[in-house]
Amino acid sequence: MSEPIDLLLRPTWVVPVIPDRVALKGHSVAIRDGAIVAVLPADEADRRFTAKEIADLPGHALIPGLVNLHAHASMSLMRGIADDLPLMQWLQEAIWPAEGKHVSHAFVRDGTALAADEMLRGGITTCNEMYFHPDAAAEAFAAAGMRATVGVAVLEFPTPYAANADEYFRKGLAARDKWQGHPLIRFAMAPHAPYTVSDDSLARVASLAAELDCPIHMHIHETAHEIAESLSQHGVRPLARLARLGLLGPGMIAVHAVHLDAAEIELLASQGCAIAHCPSSNMKLASGIAPVAAMLDKGLTVGLGTDGAASNNRLDLFEEMRQAALLAKVSTMDPTVVPAHTALRMATLDGAKALGLDHLIGSIEPGKRADLCAVALDTVNNTPCFDPVSHLVYVAGRESVAHxxxxxxxxxxxxxxxxxxxxxxxxxxxxxxxxxxxC
Known part of the structure; x- marks a missing residue:
């Protein structure tokens, strides 16, 4: 007797990510109660299951939903407001003044709704978010039906959202309490950067992250200027300061991490930290090229992020996969580093692992949640297709996302x-x- 399921997906290829470097042709994915029940040959699936709905996807590759490991979603409303500037000038002369005048609960809710729609259309099913008004961001992500880890933002200086660090903590933790138990929404501690957060606040972040068992999501070593300022003010590079304060560990997601020396890469790897690599933003702001090949060589978990649409200017992980692969090759003069399968894993399973969600999402395996993306590889621009994984990284774009x-x-x-x-x-x-x- 056949087993009842809710949905049976029949693509041309299933790219499960686990096992690695595999594209299963002629397989189906069975789904019940929002979870993957089985990945098996299509004829066997037809015999074993009776589905309420069947989706035939000829010419499509089915992949795990993409994980955007670093975003400021509501900054979509500031897309293009100040292009072609260095990071600190961009922040101090354009972004921070605009935020001071306009950022509100409504701004974050509306901007996040706009961003969530863009991300979902591009195959992104999970977002690691850092911005003000986390309750408003959670509201928009939940309404969109999108998985999100929302940050408890921490800074020292006043904004319309909070007057001081204590108020950032109080408001962010209240939002976390409000959304606790939601099936799609989780929270992280999100101190903005070493140069905007004090030692006392950073130590408090470390303590709360341990107490609440949640990630720490933070910009680290984004620019050479940041490192020079830390040496001047604290006598050490930012990462050494964070290590001294107890922030490094398996829950740390170091965003950008462009300017790392060999010892710092070793330190991050030894502590089980993860990296959110944002190649397009790093290029646009001329921050530099992160040493991704060296990170991977040391066993670091490296996921991919878009950053905000004000500094990218698109929330497109297909673009980030391609840029990550190409930048790693040209910066090392080695065409073998970050092959297509690695880039896809960075955009899926490694992002999930960084968030502590790899038991739920990031690969197409029985028992995991059915966060999935079907990419059409049978269009004129995508044919012929000799290797679907190569096409996903080097040929297809977010416009190829069908379902x-x-x-x-x-x-x-x-x-x-x-x-x-x-x-x-x-x-x-x-x-x-x-x-x-x-105005």
């Missing part, structure tokens, strides 16, 4: 988000905020 599921529920169908804000509504939201920002 997306989160917890087995359809979020994108034929390239369009379903049962969420309409294009007209989202464009209206963006236009309203553009008018305010231009």
């Amino acid at each position: 997306v599921w989160v917890d087995g529920e359809k979020r994108v169908e034929k390239g369009r988000t379903v049962l969420r804000n309409s294009n007209k509504e989202l464009i209206g939201i963006a236009t309203m905020w553009q008018t305010r920002l231009e």
